[in-house]
Amino acid sequence: MAESDSDRDTVVATTVADIIGRLQGRMPELTRHTQRILVGEITELRTDPKLLELLGDTVTANVETVFAAMRNDIPLKQIEPPAMALEYARRLAQRDVTSNVLVRAYRIGHQAILETMLTELRTCELDAEAALDATVRMTSGTFEYIDWISQRVITTYQDERDRWNESRNYVRASHVRDLLADGDVDIDAATMAIRYPLQRIHLALVAWCRESSRGNETVLLEQFIQRLAKAIGAGEACLYIPDDRLTAWAWIPFPPDNPPTSMARIREIVAGSDDSPFVAIGRPLPGVAGFRRSHQQALEARRVALSDNTRADRVIEASEPGILLAGLLEENIDSARRWVGEVLGPLANATENDERLRDTLRLFLRSGSSFTAAATELHLHFNTVRYRVGRAVERRGRAIDDDRLDVEVALMLCQLLGPAVLRES
Known part of the structure; x- marks a missing residue:
């Protein structure tokens, strides 16, 4: 019986390690998914693009740390809290965001990661008892990490909050x-x-x-x-x-x-x-x-x-x-990107050639559809501007007479927001 239990423990440990290995290979996708959930659930985390960027780095750092600890059976007392997680706690303290928001973010993030791990577990061919053992191992491992890291980020948050409150400003x-x-x-x-x-x-x-x-x-x-x-x-x-x-x-x-x-x-x-x-x-x-x-x-x-x-x-x-206008639309960047793609078609691709065509078309339309005026502003030959405008319309896939205003706005967003609204070629 003891040997059978040992074999089962080995199978469970191998299964959990395999699941973590597969998820580590999908880390960018996993990070984006978790960040979307956090931002969707907690409005205080949406306030600033820089904080959103740091949130993504914090999620990645935490997930990589807990995965490494679980996969290699490293006791939590032997690892250091991720620097990104501590810095994010400091930034929230500086922004008057309450510590409850920070704690809630870790709880929701824990739930999102655990659900993803359990989804992967369903694809494994385990009997009911082994599947239950794997579930217990993943649940306890991730919970212990969240309990451990929460205490450390809250301590960091409070220290920074006290320091910030005492500052002269x-x-x-x-x-x-x-x-x-x-x-x-x-x-x-x-x-x-x-x-x-x-x-x-x-x-x-x-x-x-x-x-x-x-x-x-x-x-x-x-x-x-x-x-x-x-x-x-x-x-x-x-x-x-x-x-x-x-x-x-x-x-x-x-x-x-x-x-x-x-x-x-x-x-x-x-x-x-x-x-x-x-x-x-x-x-x-x-x-x-x-x-x-x-x-x-x-x-x-x-x-x-x-x-x-x-x-x-x-x-x-x-x-x-x-x-x-671009600032307002940037708050809903995913919808803005989709709309730009619908208006411009392949012309919205993130390539140097499409960028040249977009810039030429934008200046041409801004110049009252004058090839001469656009050529003067771009310091190009009249025929070069005419060719590029024609190519831009071809890339778009349809004429611009019926929705010229939409085209001008989409081109402006490409210029101002850059890769954020462009499509990968």
């Missing part, structure tokens, strides 16, 4: 977040609380940078914002609020008789330094409503910038044609 940031929420505002009281003139014209910015080895990103962002405000002629002190360690919000005030009229100086300053952050800029707008709306525009412009990893320009303006 926290109270001010709390008032600003309250101010950004819709509702009536006592302007004088709010101005005193945040030490910023709310009755001015406001130019809102969102600045962000990559992580550096020095670890002083927040200080560098604040110094950059102060330098920027001084350079473009702000008469009063700007408002700087760290959103997290790598991202900052800012508002630059201007008196009514001296509104900002050009972004050229901002672009000049950003271009003048190799280590300048990325900057998204709202429109200059007055009063409390303008304070809120300019900030929202900057956030939407940033969303567009983050959607295209190939984007070289470190400045993006909400006033640029199509930016705010």
Whole structure:
């Protein structure tokens, strides 16, 4: 009997290891599936493209860690928590997301991974008792990991939360977040609380940078914002609020008789330094409503910038044609991608040739369907433009007379959102 039990244990262990091996070969698919479930179930996790990207990395790191521990029978006390998981906990603490959200995310993620493992188990040819033993092994192994990692990320979250609450900008940031929420505002009281003139014209910015080895990103962002405000002629002190360690919000005030009229100086300053952050800029707008709306525009412009990893320009303006529309559609990027594909057909493929054809067609339509005007703007021969436009229409598969507006919008989205709305060739 003991030998039979030993044989069964071997079969179960081999089966579980085989299931984990198959799932490790499908890690990108498994990560995307789990992330979609988490974002669909927990609205607080959808707030920022950078956080969504870090969430995907965190899911991958956790799944790889638990799979490795189970497959190789490594005790949890002998492994380290994934760095991505700890960093994600810190970011949520910095964003005022409650610890309950973090705990719930791990529970839902556990359920999603376990269900996937059990689905794989159904394809194995095991008798009922062995299948039950395998189920118990997978359930207990994943549960022990979730219990272990949850304690560690919550500890990290609380430590970061305490540190963040004690930072010099926290109270001010709390008032600003309250101010950004819709509702009536006592302007004088709010101005005193945040030490910023709310009755001015406001130019809102969102600045962000990559992580550096020095670890002083927040200080560098604040110094950059102060330098920027001084350079473009702000008469009063700007408002700087760290959103997290790598991202900052800012508002630059201007008196009514001296509104900002050009972004050229901002672009000049950003271009003048190799280590300048990325900057998204709202429109200059007055009063409390303008304070809120300019900030929202900057956030939407940033969303567009983050959607295209190939984007070289470190400045993006909400006033640029199509930016705010693209920002709205980026929130539902899967639907936007499908719609672009339906409108443009093969012309929406992510190839260099299709990109040339799209750019030519876009400028041709923007120029009032003038081959001459498009050729001048593109610095190409008239016949080259005519040929490319013809090829673009051929790639699309149908004429553009009946749905020209749709075509123009789809081409604009390809230009602004890049690979996020293109199809793999």
